[in-house]
Amino acid sequence: MAEQNLIEIRDLKKWFPVQKSFIERLVTRQRQFVHAVDGVDFDIRRGEVFGLAGESGSGKTTTGRLILRLTEPTEGHIFFDEVDLAALSEEEMRRVRQRMQVIFQDPFASLNPRMKTGDAIGHSLEIFGLAKGEEKRARVMRMMERVGLTPMAPLYEKFPHQLSGGQRQRAVMARALIMHPDLIVADEPIAMADVSVRALLLQLMMDLKEEFDLTYLFITHDLATAKYICNRIAIMYLGKIVEMGTLQQVYSNPQHPYTQALLAAVPVPDPKARRTAPMPRGEIPSPINPPPGCRFHPRCPIAEEICSQEAPSLEPIAGQEEHLAACHLVK
């Protein structure tokens, strides 16, 4: 495993069995699966912000949960700092969790309604025996100040429903950071915040990254935001990565037709830049029966025969070791 990589993902798969009715189970012997994540490979380097972008059904959120082992992989390996997470016991995994934390999309839903904010933020310190009582309180207050959750003393005592949306957002950030983890998996961390506050929160995330020497996995559907914060990015479609590279490479020179469509589709806050390019037909197919060959082929404007027969692998494009695309027509 390369020294610079904090996370290495190899051939990761997660298939969810589809719930069928009793009759259906009697009649059809075969089981069906939702191919949520279907063979994904990538690395996350220390100190970077790695973006995982895609629309619904792309598998990005599931990938994040797999890394945290909040759900078990069907196949594949997740290496965190040289350790194969799948091989760990529940207890060992629990200890690893000190080093990787998560910020969920909905701060309100991810906070215990019956726990005071201060207690919620500092709970992990108690769990791992790192601090108790006064010392825990002091550390929580320091972290609250750092994320801008002020005035600290009264907010410490408040319950989640008494906080504003922005305050809850900061609370979950404080909670994730209090143990000084190495990796933060941020799943749509600002999607639910007010528009005028998002920039502030992004800036806060960047500042915290510098200060605490963090690595982020930034999961989002918003490519405009991703551009602002990520160093490298991977685009997912129906459980597979279709393109991956540095920000510059993917945004300025997208190779995969899906990436191109996605980048063109993002609404631009400038009427002079109104979109003229047509969009691919149709909608995202069901991940239960993904199309054969290249999953994007039914909607792809340049699809050829090979695309419906053979699935393309993620390969570097000509002359660019870091910029990869999964498309027969690219190389």
Add this chain to the structure above:
Amino acid sequence: MSEPVLQIRSLSVDYPTRAGLVRAADDVNLTVFRGEVLGLVGESGCGKSTLGMAILRLLRPPGKIVGGEIVFDGNDLLKLDDEEMRQLRGARISMIFQDPMTCLNPLQRVSEHVVETIRTHQPEVSEEEARKQAAELIDRLGIRTERMDDYPHQLSGGMRQRVMIGLALALNADLIIADEPTTSLDVIVEAQFLDLLRDLQRQFNLTIMLITHNIGVVAELADRVAVMYAGKLVELAEVFPLFNDPLHPYTQGLLKSVPNIRLTEDHLQIMDGSPPDLINPPPGCKFHPRCSHAMERCRAEEPPLRKMQSGRWTACWLFE
């Protein structure tokens, strides 16, 4: 200049809550002209959705309209009785919501829904004729006609939103109010939907009031833009001048804080503070605590919405 379809004058809406009274909309003046797409933009709590619901008098209790008038086709909508209002809704003023699942009857096939809508407001049309019209409509929406007999849950989110426009179109509604129509849609589907809306709007000269917090969507589609903050209308201008040269400090801050995928990474500017508490709003101009140009007057008096020489409107003491 085309004729006004809807004129909102001095409209105010209050919401009593557990903690106090919220003035969700405060003395709003707005006119919608025929054939235009008017974008109503602002963050959550600014009053834009409240305004949309108020027009159709669909405010959820305990919210209520406490002042002003809404003039549509010569009548003040606030003075109509329930039956008259019911006849208006759907037929002459139509609404598209964020989540179409909640507006489409899950037990009714799409075709039935369209047919019923047509025949409710035009009882003279026969069942057969209505079904033909429905098929034409559905085809025009970009949905394959084989799917017209599906139930709503069998359609995807994007298709359901198209059905919603279809229902509005079916009756040649004078005004379509679209409240966050694309917020729940994926990016590409959103783009498809906006394309459809743009085409239909051009083709049928539709009048659309587009309510959204997404600045990009407004830039894509709107002809004129109204910006709301804390229940008040703070700026109103045509779309190009607004984006080129925003006047109100809030609009300036808002536009600069939204990521633009076409620009380089460092373009975002942060706006201080957060939207105010509407139960105890700041005195004077509600934006003054966050405004870098705030003056004494801003803390004391609330600026009215005034027309500038250029024909633009703004509510700010800087321009008095």
Add this chain to the structure above:
Amino acid sequence: MQSTATIPEPTSLLGRFLRGRKWYGAEWYMTVIGGFIVVFIVILTLISFFTPGLSPYNPEKRAGEPFTPPSWAHIFGTDQLGRDIFSRIIYGAQIVLQVALLSAVFSLVVGVPLGLVSGFLGGRMDRVLSLIMDSIYSFPGLILAIALAALLGAGVLNMSIAIAVVYVPIFFRLVRGQVLSIKEELYVEAARSLGARGWTILWRYIFPNVIPSIVVVFSLNIADAIITEAGLAFIGLGVDPSRPDWGYDIYRGRSELVGGRWWPVTFPGLAIASVALGFSMFGEGLSEILNPRLTES
């Protein structure tokens, strides 16, 4: 999307009540009136424990002519042995409330922990327990209580246990159902991602969120137990025929209705109904307050 505007919210129930919501809905009135009834009865009962002087007469001794209709001397009249009914009502409250409270507490103490563990751990134990609980639950409550009461014999404790057994499945099912749904909540997953172990999650994340519904059911349980106790006393399986008991008094007095003597039956009946109603209303009102989803968004 959530607004970032701060919404000041009083924390405690009392705090919210004191803020004075004049326009607030029916559940407040229910809770308040129900609460008053309950408090009134409880105070009355406590007083009757400590100062027998509250009731005008000794409820077990003859105080006047038998079957006197309600009058100034005897507000509720007298029964067939000349005992003052009003005094009997006050003293009767003791038994009723003791049994009802005790049985509700027993049900809670047994049903809640079982529900928590069963819902959280699942597996075979959960299936077996659910089966047992469902069996008890499907048995008609009153019949089961009668059978148990007959088996165990008289006495406050035995009666409480008999009634408690009927209600254990209710707490169990309620708590188990809540645990199952709370287990899926995002904040529980967040707790796991923080590294919390099973017991921590159960104790600090799941249990506190189950408490509100437990309180509500507890209140409703008391209401139900009151009626069950009265029912048992009515058919002669009461606690102690020698002590004043509302259900027993109804049993004794019912044959007199024919003769036009309504007061021996009516007042105990009203007492049962109003106390049960009081607890019911209190519980229902509390439920509405703690789950305001349906009233306001």
